[in-house]
Amino acid sequence: MTLVRISDDALARALGADELADAFAGKGCEVHRVSSWGMHWLEPLVEIGGIGWGRVTSEDVDDILAGAGDEICIGPIEAHPFIARQQRLTFARAGKTRPTSLEDYEATGGWQGLMRARQIGGEAIVEEVTRSGLRGRGGAGFPAGIKWKTVASTPGEQKYVVCNADEGDSGTFADRMVMEGDPFQLIEGMAIAGEAVGADQGYIYVRSEYPDAIRKLDEALAKCAHIIAPFRCEVRVGAGAYVCGEETSLLNSLEGKRGEVRAKPPLPAIEGLFGKPTVVNNVLTLAAVPHILTEGGASLYDSLGIERSKGTMPIQLAGNIRRGGLFETAFGVTLRELVEDIGGGTESGRPVKAVQVGGPLGAYIHPDQFCIRFDYEEYTAADALIGHGGITVFDDSADMGAMARFAMEFCAAESCGKCTPCRIGAVRGVEVIDRIRAGGRTPDPVERMPVMHNAPRHGRSQEQEIALLTDLCETMKFGSLCALGGFTPYPVMSALKHWPEDFVGPAEPQAEAAE
């Protein structure tokens, strides 16, 4: 019987993978629903004996089984340039195993990290994670080993491991792919973290927009409860608040409160969930741990990457890009390689206008800056951020003024409301950008009243409005409690800096009439 592999990743299913799997099963094939290779532009992708067919529809089924279908055949998948160029550690099983099959997981080296972790004990685990150079993959890039050490050395009877799976950033989907494609790896990473810091309870906080991930994690947790015991783990579902991806807001949400950000200190490592010492790590951070804990894993991880950015990063190619998908590689790759060589430029075939790296709070990068290397410090120096490794490509039809406005609008909609720069600044930001695009503003009737001594007598010009926006962004950047308000200025100011022509409105404002 022919063995056919088709992904059951949410993206493949959204493109008809389920119907395709049924069609192959109907022809008497054995169908394995595996994780996705990450070649999203080819989904639904069908694999038979290592050979792949891309963008398959039900009409192609007979052709493929008859040995035809050459026009959609991509040859051996592992040799495809998109896959062959990658260095996959976190996504080593992608495309190869059935996500919730314990058998497949064990056969591909699963649980070895946990077994070894239990032998070497907490202190040595923390030491290895520190030595590997693993940094938090959620965006802040804080060294994971140091965070774990803080939790381990804080006294407390009850400690927690919390996985931040509230992947709300547009242009990112690596967390989703880990949870849907390799849930045991994430759970193993959490169990190792528990072993390292002395926590016996874990929570995975998944956003409600990811129903497939929730279902698979629940299934995986039920299957492996006896393996990770005495560590226990539970999935908690978010409720549509973007800000809950911020760790303290996430902890409040887990506790059953409004997802408002907490002031730091105290750090969650010392007073986290229910006031107890808590490890909060992103999905990708925890999923990298099982590999690091295998024999020699830490040294290998440390040998990859550049400067202080060690190991590999699953980079997500999204937006208007010809070859979108998941590309895991060592740090140091340039943006030009990612967008042009690997991604193949825009899908629309038009020139690339801008690339947003790091989700809605990341800076828009101009093609002139494409030599920038993927590295935490190099991005920070360029007034940009890596964030969660999402890359969203825009072609020349994009209106960057509108995108800057959207960044402020998004911040206003998703602000938790706790701190003023974010809550009010974002609303004012939308208004200022509207005025800039309208060419400035004239005083309204109230401002023109004689009693309004302090109101400006003349309308603000576009330059003055831009100065106001710059000032507002400075305030948000330095005055906000968390990254939502603090980083919204990145997309706004980068758009203004590189594409000022998109902010140009009609004429200068009419001179104020009454005086």
Place this chain on the structure above:
Amino acid sequence: MSTKSEKIGEIIAHHHGREGPLLPILHDVQAEFGCVDEDAEVLIAKGLNLSRADVHGVVSFYHDFSDKADGRPVVQVCRAEACKARGVEALMAGAQAAAGERVKLHTVYCLGLCSAGPAARVGDKLHARLDGPALEKIIETVS
């Protein structure tokens, strides 16, 4: 009313003993009744020994909970950056026209299908690589 309070009582009892049970309870109530209204808030507050203000604060904070049931079918359309880059905005006028008053179009920020947008979601069924006619067909056939 009595059946409603019984059902909510069951939901609360089901989550009894969990740490931080409020969000799971609210999810179940929202799924059961299509909203978390005033009556439900009072019952949940009583069941968890919270004030109604505490519960209302949480209900009103999250986008997933609503205080009034909307009987219309819902189509979620992603309008975040990656889908904008792939042209979702140009589809919205047609989608609105197709939806009319019958279907509720709900904007979401990211369904995680960013390499294959525009994307939409109906219940737990996802759709990607949508163009105008495909999106309108989803809206017209949703029930």
